[in-house]
Every structure is written in C-alpha cells, then in structure tokens.
Amino acid sequence: MTTAPPPPAPAPTVGLIGLGRIGTVLLTALRRFAPEARVVVAGRDPARTAAAAASWPGVATLEAARLAAEADMVVPCVPPEAYRAEVAALAPHMRADALLVVVTNAIPLRDLGPLCDRPIVRVIPSPAQAVGRGVALVTPGPGAGPGEVERVVALLRRFCRPVVVDPADGRVAANLAGSAPAILAAFCAAFLDANAARATVSGPAELRAMMVESVAALAALLAEGARFEDVVARTATPGGTTEAAITALDARALGERLVAATVRREAQLLGLAPPPPLARGGSAPSPSLSGEFPCR
CATH class of the missing domain: 3.40.50.720 (NAD(P)-binding Rossmann-like Domain)
Structure with a gap:
C-alpha cells in the first residue's frame, strides 16, 4: 500500500x-x-x-x-x-x-x-x-x-x-553571491568602452550586442560543466592576443585586491579593527565571526 x-x-x-x-x-x-x-x-x-x-x-x-x-x-x-x-x-x-x-x-x-x-x-x-x-x-x-x-x-x-551561510564565511558568500554580478558588470562595461573608443565603423549598439552575447556564451559554457580555467585555456592561444590581454589583466592580483577592499570596508562598517593582511596561501579571520551577517 x-x-x-x-x-x-x-x-x-x-x-x-x-x-x-x-x-x-x-x-x-x-x-x-x-x-x-x-x-x-x-x-x-x-x-x-x-x-x-x-x-x-x-x-x-x-x-x-x-x-x-x-x-x-x-x-x-x-x-x-x-x-x-x-x-x-x-x-x-x-x-x-x-x-x-x-x-x-x-x-x-x-x-x-x-x-x-x-x-x-x-x-x-x-x-x-x-x-x-x-x-x-x-x-x-x-x-x-x-x-x-x-x-x-x-x-x-x-x-x-x-x-x-555560516557567518564565518559571510564575507566570502556576500562577495560571490551579492557583489560578483556588479563587479563583473563593471568590468564588462569598462572593457566595452575601451574597445568602443577604438572602433571606426561598428556602432555602440552593435558592440554592446557582441559583449552581451559573449557573457551569455560564457554562462552557457559554465552551465554545461566547463570550469573558468577551461574557458581561458580553450580561448587563449599561446602567444596570441587573448593571452596578452590576460597577462595584462593580472587577474589573480586583481581578485585579491578586490576581496581585500571588501574585507576592509566591512570592518569599518561593523566598527571592527582592520583585518591583518592575508598571508599567501592562508586565510585572514573574517569580521563576521561575531555571528553577524556581513555588509555587502
């Protein structure tokens, strides 16, 4: 039954x-x-x-x-x-x-x-x-x-x-779930503007459509199981222009600077002492360990 x-x-x-x-x-x-x-x-x-x-x-x-x-x-x-x-x-x-x-x-x-x-x-x-x-x-x-x-x-x-989320990882979660879309959008807008400044024939609407489709394509690749690293490896030909751009981006250092900025600002908003610098390969204590959710 x-x-x-x-x-x-x-x-x-x-x-x-x-x-x-x-x-x-x-x-x-x-x-x-x-x-x-x-x-x-x-x-x-x-x-x-x-x-x-x-x-x-x-x-x-x-x-x-x-x-x-x-x-x-x-x-x-x-x-x-x-x-x-x-x-x-x-x-x-x-x-x-x-x-x-x-x-x-x-x-x-x-x-x-x-x-x-x-x-x-x-x-x-x-x-x-x-x-x-x-x-x-x-x-x-x-x-x-x-x-x-x-x-x-x-x-x-x-x-x-x-x-x-556990409050101990609150800052990390807020960065990836809350701040990341805005950070990615800001980068896309800046990259689009830098290219538009050099365009001679293509108009703003056409260039924006290209950028939007590239973002959608990345989302589709990730949805099918590709890792971020896979997309880079498949696109950046050794010695090519994409590889040159990625080298100039210095993404790892940029990512560390962005996260450090959010951690410092969170400490200010919560009235906590500034966190110590993150040791390479280590983890700094999160200001959210008090049990409060972080500020986005």
Missing part, C-alpha cells in the same frame, strides 16, 4: 513594507515566479505604492499595521536608519506564527531581537531575483530554527538559489 504524499504547504502571505530597490525586486520575483503566494504591500509614499501594486494583478495595498497582522512573512524594505523603528512599530501587530524577514545587513540581528519576539530570518537578495536567477543568502536570527529557515528557503527556491 503506497502512502499518499503530504499535502503541499499553504501558500504564504508575504507583506512588503517599502517599494524601493529591494522591495521592487522582491515584488517582481514573487509575482513572476511564485504566483500562488499572496502579496500585500505598504509604503510611506501611498501614490507610488498604489502604482506599483496596480502593475501586478492581485497585489493589495494595506496600512502597515494591518499588513503586519495579516502576513505570514513580514518584510521591511526600508533604509537602515529607519529599520529599528519600523520593526518596533510592526512587532506588536504581527501574528504569533509570523516571521520577520530582514533584508538589510547593516543592522546587527542581535539589535532586532529585543524589538520583535517573532523568529527573525535574514535574507540578502540580489537584483537577479527579478529574472528568476541569482543567489539569496539566508541566515537565521533570534528565535529562528530549522523550520523557520525552511519556510523562507521554500519560497525563495521559486525564483533563485537560496544558500544558508
């Missing part, structure tokens, strides 16, 4: 407070890839909030306190300087089984615990979630156990790859 599979968990009600960059990305991802979820929104700019809600069928606008009372997951998407006050205002209205989903890494989770007695889970999203891609970093906060984390992860899986 076969046992019937358990019924699927009911679709959650997600309440977004604030529709700036992060709130808009999450709204777009939820409506495009998790249509079964109910989404309610609130904002300090009623006209902007109503316009955003109107662009997605089924999205309701509510006053913040009522949103907090109805949502399974309450997600403040407000600036860091307003976060503590917003959480304190929402907490008394939240249901006993609701989760507070924090989307800023500029506020220590330990500061929010005394303000809200509901389980807290931090999610650091990426703009890529609006197109159903990218990594969302997840870390449990006060009161959140495996069950609460899985509730959040199950929703995120609809439109991205959620990764639960």
Whole structure:
C-alpha cells in the first residue's frame, strides 16, 4: 500500500513594507515566479505604492499595521536608519506564527531581537531575483530554527538559489553571491568602452550586442560543466592576443585586491579593527565571526 504524499504547504502571505530597490525586486520575483503566494504591500509614499501594486494583478495595498497582522512573512524594505523603528512599530501587530524577514545587513540581528519576539530570518537578495536567477543568502536570527529557515528557503527556491551561510564565511558568500554580478558588470562595461573608443565603423549598439552575447556564451559554457580555467585555456592561444590581454589583466592580483577592499570596508562598517593582511596561501579571520551577517 503506497502512502499518499503530504499535502503541499499553504501558500504564504508575504507583506512588503517599502517599494524601493529591494522591495521592487522582491515584488517582481514573487509575482513572476511564485504566483500562488499572496502579496500585500505598504509604503510611506501611498501614490507610488498604489502604482506599483496596480502593475501586478492581485497585489493589495494595506496600512502597515494591518499588513503586519495579516502576513505570514513580514518584510521591511526600508533604509537602515529607519529599520529599528519600523520593526518596533510592526512587532506588536504581527501574528504569533509570523516571521520577520530582514533584508538589510547593516543592522546587527542581535539589535532586532529585543524589538520583535517573532523568529527573525535574514535574507540578502540580489537584483537577479527579478529574472528568476541569482543567489539569496539566508541566515537565521533570534528565535529562528530549522523550520523557520525552511519556510523562507521554500519560497525563495521559486525564483533563485537560496544558500544558508555560516557567518564565518559571510564575507566570502556576500562577495560571490551579492557583489560578483556588479563587479563583473563593471568590468564588462569598462572593457566595452575601451574597445568602443577604438572602433571606426561598428556602432555602440552593435558592440554592446557582441559583449552581451559573449557573457551569455560564457554562462552557457559554465552551465554545461566547463570550469573558468577551461574557458581561458580553450580561448587563449599561446602567444596570441587573448593571452596578452590576460597577462595584462593580472587577474589573480586583481581578485585579491578586490576581496581585500571588501574585507576592509566591512570592518569599518561593523566598527571592527582592520583585518591583518592575508598571508599567501592562508586565510585572514573574517569580521563576521561575531555571528553577524556581513555588509555587502
């Protein structure tokens, strides 16, 4: 006798407070890839909030306190300087089984615990979630156990790859999941501009299309199992122009400088002592060892 599979968990009600960059990305991802979820929104700019809600069928606008009372997951998407006050205002209205989903890494989770007695889970999203891609970093906060984390992860899986990270590797995860797309985009833009400055016939649109297709081709090769090193080896003919460019790039040294810059800045934002230089082949202590998620 076969046992019937358990019924699927009911679709959650997600309440977004604030529709700036992060709130808009999450709204777009939820409506495009998790249509079964109910989404309610609130904002300090009623006209902007109503316009955003109107662009997605089924999205309701509510006053913040009522949103907090109805949502399974309450997600403040407000600036860091307003976060503590917003959480304190929402907490008394939240249901006993609701989760507070924090989307800023500029506020220590330990500061929010005394303000809200509901389980807290931090999610650091990426703009890529609006197109159903990218990594969302997840870390449990006060009161959140495996069950609460899985509730959040199950929703995120609809439109991205959620990764639960250990705070000890928080800086590394934030660099690769959060900063890397922007760093790669900045390099592509600079490389495109440098070539465009030398072009005599090809126009900007044509050159950009070439660059975009090259990025897409790299993604396709990686998706089929190629390593980054494989792509380099297959393309850079010994003694050729691509090899000359890669030598000029000095990618390893550049990568180390970029990571060192993020580690130094994170220490400044968290009020920690500057980390010691990374010994070749070694690892420097992460400023995230305090248990707090790093600043992206």
